[in-house]
Amino acid sequence: MTLVALAMGGLSTTAVSGVAFAGEGGARVSGGSSLGDLFQQNAAQEGRQNQNCESSDTIEGSLLAGGRDAVHCASADTSYNDHIVSRNGGARADGGSSGLRQQNHAQKGRQNDNCGQANGTEITLTGGAASEACSNRDGSRNRYTASEGRGARAEAGSSGLVNQQTTAQEGRQNNNCGNSNNATLIASGGDVRGACANKNASDSSHTLTRNGGSTALGGSGGGNLNQQTTAQEGGQNNSCDNSNFSDIEVTGGELGDTCVNKDVSRNRYTLTRNGGARAEGGSSGAGLIANQQTTAQEGGQNNHCDNTDNTFLPLDGSRESTACLNKDASRNDHTVTKRGGARVQGGSSLGNLNQQNTAQEGRQNNDCDNSNFGDVEVTQGRLDTLCKNVDRSRNVDTVDIGHGARAAGGSSGAALFQQNTAQEGRQNNSCGNSNDLTLSASGSRVQDQCVAVDRSTNIGSTTY
Numbered sequence: 001m002t003l004v005a006l007a008m009g010g011l012s013t014t015a016v017s018g019v020a021f022a023g024e025g026g027a028r029v030s031g032g033s034s035l036g037d038l039f040q041q042n043a044a045q046e047g048r049q050n051q052n053c054e055s056s057d058t059i060e061g062s063l064l065a066g067g068r069d070a071v072h073c074a075s076a077d078t079s080y081n082d083h084i085v086s087r088n089g090g091a092r093a094d095g096g097s098s099g100l101r102q103q104n105h106a107q108k109g110r111q112n113d114n115c116g117q118a119n120g121t122e123i124t125l126t127g128g129a130a131s132e133a134c135s136n137r138d139g140s141r142n143r144y145t146a147s148e149g150r151g152a153r154a155e156a157g158s159s160g161l162v163n164q165q166t167t168a169q170e171g172r173q174n175n176n177c178g179n180s181n182n183a184t185l186i187a188s189g190g191d192v193r194g195a196c197a198n199k200n201a202s203d204s205s206h207t208l209t210r211n212g213g214s215t216a217l218g219g220s221g222g223g224n225l226n227q228q229t230t231a232q233e234g235g236q237n238n239s240c241d242n243s244n245f246s247d248i249e250v251t252g253g254e255l256g257d258t259c260v261n262k263d264v265s266r267n268r269y270t271l272t273r274n275g276g277a278r279a280e281g282g283s284s285g286a287g288l289i290a291n292q293q294t295t296a297q298e299g300g301q302n303n304h305c306d307n308t309d310n311t312f313l314p315l316d317g318s319r320e321s322t323a324c325l326n327k328d329a330s331r332n333d334h335t336v337t338k339r340g341g342a343r344v345q346g347g348s349s350l351g352n353l354n355q356q357n358t359a360q361e362g363r364q365n366n367d368c369d370n371s372n373f374g375d376v377e378v379t380q381g382r383l384d385t386l387c388k389n390v391d392r393s394r395n396v397d398t399v400d401i402g403h404g405a406r407a408a409g410g411s412s413g414a415a416l417f418q419q420n421t422a423q424e425g426r427q428n429n430s431c432g433n434s435n436d437l438t439l440s441a442s443g444s445r446v447q448d449q450c451v452a453v454d455r456s457t458n459i460g461s462t463t464y
Helices: none
Strands: 005-009 018-022 027-030 037-048 051-053 062-065 068-077 080-088 091-094 099-110 113-115 122-126 129-138 141-149 153-155 162-172 175-177 184-188 191-200 203-211 214-217 225-240 247-251 254-263 266-274 277-280 289-305 312-316 319-328 331-333 336-338 342-345 352-368 375-379 382-391 394-396 399-401 405-408 416-431 438-442 445-454 457-459
Touching (some): 037 091, 051 068, 099 153, 113 129, 122 129, 153 162, 162 214, 184 191, 191 225, 214 225, 225 254, 225 319, 277 352, 289 342, 319 352, 342 416, 352 382, 352 445, 382 416, 438 445
Parallel strands (some): 005 027, 027 091, 037 099, 062 122, 091 153, 099 162, 113 175, 122 184, 129 191, 141 203, 153 214, 162 225, 175 225, 184 247, 214 277, 266 336, 277 342, 312 375, 319 382, 336 399, 352 416, 375 438, 394 457
Antiparallel strands (some): 005 018, 091 099, 352 405
């Protein structure tokens, strides 16, 4: 018997929300539609230890004066699994249609975090502290186990005015964390900190994993379009601190985010097959503007971090720091990994188009600090970003087969600003590449560091 969570929204002339009941065939969420405003989050989770945590929707006028707002979402797996078969029908989240702002998430597998995603939210922080920590730790032991899944799919709705995030995650320890959508954060003399961390210390022997592929499809808009579309498949992928159409004002305070992946797993006689991660951006109508980020990540320890989209960030006497870190100290013996390929297709617009399209496949790829159509003003402050990969893995008699990473940009009937990045292999950095960015720095420091260190040991290993 398969247990299923399913929520379907209704039809309204104003704002809508969903109603939950039980069904079969996987976890599924269908958002409702509206002829008026629509503020909506649709999440479908299937598997073990998935978190949909502190993702506020339409909170206006939230004030924190001299206080503290702390959120901690944690998953720890120390299970023992022997001669186990697991089959899942797939997680699916479909957005509704309207003049809308929405987040649609489908999570499948083990230990996926969807955490700290503010949607249509206004938060004012004065002399206080706000912190978020989203962490996954896997210390499980797995022997003679088989896991099969049909794939996670998230599909966004369409509208006359669209601000949306569409995310599908499949596999183990994927973080979609701290990605605000159409949010306003004002911090005056306060500290705002976020941490998204994955640690894999699992021990796996004679295991088979088959994933059907993760798919995220962006919606279309007859009006302006601001969206992030992300598909993640594999192990330890971070889509972290990517604000979409947001205003973040920091005065005399500090704003810090850390996205960390650490792999110290042991794998012997294991086979992993992935169906491919696919992300496709939506399109926009004539004479209007489309701003979007479209990202597909497949493999192990990929970071898509601190890539702001159409975001205003003024720093006055303040510091904003972001660290995106990958560390691989895994041990792999007689393992086979087959990937279906990471694919990104950007949307098109009959008006101006500003977009970033990124496909990452392999191990330890960083797509970091690549702002898209942003406005950053730093006065007597600091703006620091660190993107780092360290590989200390040991690989003996292993086979790694990939089908390539592909990124295709969209088209525009007017001005076109875009970045298209495809990364395949190990330890690739696409870092500090701004796209149509306005940067003003007065008496300030702006610094980006991109580091890759390879100290791995590879004996009798083959890569195709």
